[in-house]
Amino acid sequence: MPRPRVAEILTLIDDGAAGRAALPARLCQECLAALAISGVGLALMTADGPTGGIVAATDGPAQEMEELQFSLGEGPCVDASSSGRPVLQPDLLKDAVARWPAFGPAVLAAGIRAIFAFPLQLGAIRLGVLDLYRSTPGRLSASELLDALAFADAATQVLLHLQHHDDDNGAQSMLTDAFDDRAVVHQATGMMTVQLDVSLAHALLRLRAHAYATERHICEVAADVVDRSLRFDHSDAGSSRQARQC
Amino acid sequence: MTTREQLLAETFVELADTMVADFDVIDFLHTMACRTVELLDASAAGIMLSDQRGGLTVTASSTEEARLLELFELQNNEGPCLDCFRTGLPVAREDEQGMRSAWPLFTQKLKEVGFSSAQAIPLRLRTETIGALNIFRTSPSPLTEADLRIGQALADVATVGLIQERAIAASDLLAGQLQTALNTRILLEQAKGVLAERTGRRMDQAFQTMRDYARKHQLRLVDVAARIIDGSIEQALLPQRQNKTSS
Numbered sequence A: 001m002p003r004p005r006v007a008e009i010l011t012l013i014d015d016g017a018a019g020r021a022a023l024p025a026r027l028c029q030e031c032l033a034a035l036a037i038s039g040v041g042l043a044l045m046t047a048d049g050p051t052g053g054i055v056a057a058t059d060g061p062a063q064e065m066e067e068l069q070f071s072l073g074e075g076p077c078v079d080a081s082s083s084g085r086p087v088l089q090p091d092l093l094k095d096a097v098a099r100w101p102a103f104g105p106a107v108l109a110a111g112i113r114a115i116f117a118f119p120l121q122l123g124a125i126r127l128g129v130l131d132l133y134r135s136t137p138g139r140l141s142a143s144e145l146l147d148a149l150a151f152a153d154a155a156t157q158v159l160l161h162l163q164h165h166d167d168d169n170g171a172q173s174m175l176t177d178a179f180d181d182r183a184v185v186h187q188a189t190g191m192m193t194v195q196l197d198v199s200l201a202h203a204l205l206r207l208r209a210h211a212y213a214t215e216r217h218i219c220e221v222a223a224d225v226v227d228r229s230l231r232f233d234h235s236d237a238g239s240s241r242q243a244r245q246c
Numbered sequence B: 001m002t003t004r005e006q007l008l009a010e011t012f013v014e015l016a017d018t019m020v021a022d023f024d025v026i027d028f029l030h031t032m033a034c035r036t037v038e039l040l041d042a043s044a045a046g047i048m049l050s051d052q053r054g055g056l057t058v059t060a061s062s063t064e065e066a067r068l069l070e071l072f073e074l075q076n077n078e079g080p081c082l083d084c085f086r087t088g089l090p091v092a093r094e095d096e097q098g099m100r101s102a103w104p105l106f107t108q109k110l111k112e113v114g115f116s117s118a119q120a121i122p123l124r125l126r127t128e129t130i131g132a133l134n135i136f137r138t139s140p141s142p143l144t145e146a147d148l149r150i151g152q153a154l155a156d157v158a159t160v161g162l163i164q165e166r167a168i169a170a171s172d173l174l175a176g177q178l179q180t181a182l183n184t185r186i187l188l189e190q191a192k193g194v195l196a197e198r199t200g201r202r203m204d205q206a207f208q209t210m211r212d213y214a215r216k217h218q219l220r221l222v223d224v225a226a227r228i229i230d231g232s233i234e235q236a237l238l239p240q241r242q243n244k245t246s247s
Helices: A002-011 A018-033 A059-070 A076-083 A094-099 A101-110 A143-169 A183-196 A199-211 A218-226 B003-019 B023-037 B064-076 B080-087 B094-104 B104-113 B145-162 B170-199 B203-216 B221-230
Strands: A039-045 A049-057 A087-089 A113-123 A125-134 A228-232 A241-243 B044-050 B056-061 B117-125 B128-137
Touching: A018 A039, A018 B221, A039 A059, A039 A076, A049 A059, A049 A228, A049 B080, A059 A094, A059 A101, A059 A125, A076 A087, A076 A113, A076 A125, A076 B094, A087 A094, A087 B117, A094 A101, A094 B104, A113 A143, A113 A218, A113 B170, A125 A143, A125 A199, A143 B128, A183 A199, A183 A218, A183 A228, A183 B170, A199 A218, A199 A228, A218 A228, B003 B023, B003 B080, B023 B044, B023 B128, B023 B145, B023 B170, B023 B203, B023 B221, B044 B064, B044 B080, B056 B080, B056 B170, B064 B080, B064 B128, B080 B117, B080 B128, B094 B104, B094 B117, B104 B117, B117 B145, B145 B170, B170 B203, B170 B221, B203 B221
Parallel strands: none
Antiparallel strands: A039 A049, A039 A125, A087 A113, A113 A125, A228 A241, B044 B056, B044 B128, B117 B128
16 A cells, blocks of 8 residues: 655655664654654553653653653553554643543643654554654644654554564665555464464564565565465574475 | 345344444444345445545455455556545446446456456545445446445445544544554454464454354454464364365
């Protein structure tokens, strides 16, 4: 599915000079520039909640918003991650204290009046949350919301990309390589997580790396996995072998 | 009441039931697609939803053929569903000739898969088109006017289902629902893969197994999928089905 805006954002932040580690900060900066908001934070999440890994924050309050959620274990970003849907709070003064008794007063004291939290997930793979804040109350307009969703998609790509480089020293893909989101890719990922006895996130990375290394489209490789002509073998660390067991 | 009126009434009750408590959007749309086939003298049906980023995504299909055709439409950027999504109006052609000139590649593929006609009905919320219901038939003519009205009623129910949660702004709501729907779709595909690999079943069998289990235990499909992935549903607890092939 072509998403021109996501590709545009990825190209914008991937100018190479500052290296991979700077990608999250650049993404947050571009998001701040594109929308009428006060700051942006990007935090890592797992099924158990915030990991404490704050990948980027554009300013002090954004940093504090992330740290508070980690230390208190509650807040819109925590809710967004656990429910898998955006949490849009245009006026924290009205809603925050009742909903988050510890986080609410603390975040208001930090000068934050509105938070928009977008979960960064691929099915059961939970990567993190992109949090936008405003120092004055107010909703995101429909077009801002669409753009925020595009930034969330781009942030998902960035986190996947960083994971890829963290734990894989084999073939490496480019950030701006189109990620194909078709069903067959996710089905193959599910099969590979059993074959390799690894997490879904890891299985997806292996699938992408294999496609990149063999110069094939990820959907073709995924289709081979699904029709069982290609198997990834858990005992064979690096590569995969062709199987004829159907 | 005729049998069909009865079926129609039952369908609306069933869909309304689905919408009450724990709403499972993918399960709901899958039910929609299957009931559309039964009610409209159609061979297959599918639902595509806006991904809220300017594109469409295949969300539910009554059969694998319907899903593949819809994917083909997206890949080749032509077909009744795309026209329907762009215009917000029902789209059909009188005959095969009309279909061929409007959508040459799509019509070719349609025939290969064994259907003779395809048409689309919009899922509309006021002025916004949020997706389309696709209907595939082995008969070369489009649905009758009466059938088309029933189809539109089903599409309207689907739309209501998608936006049924109360909220302040429709756009917030849609963004949330659709992001959840898309992510749920991914989760289900991942779970199908896990289950297919553990049991040696085909993808469609794996999906049916998940649905059967969800129904039997009155769980949401999405929760069953999550438990399959995290391993908290043992394979042995899942219903056994006779495989059509020994793959």
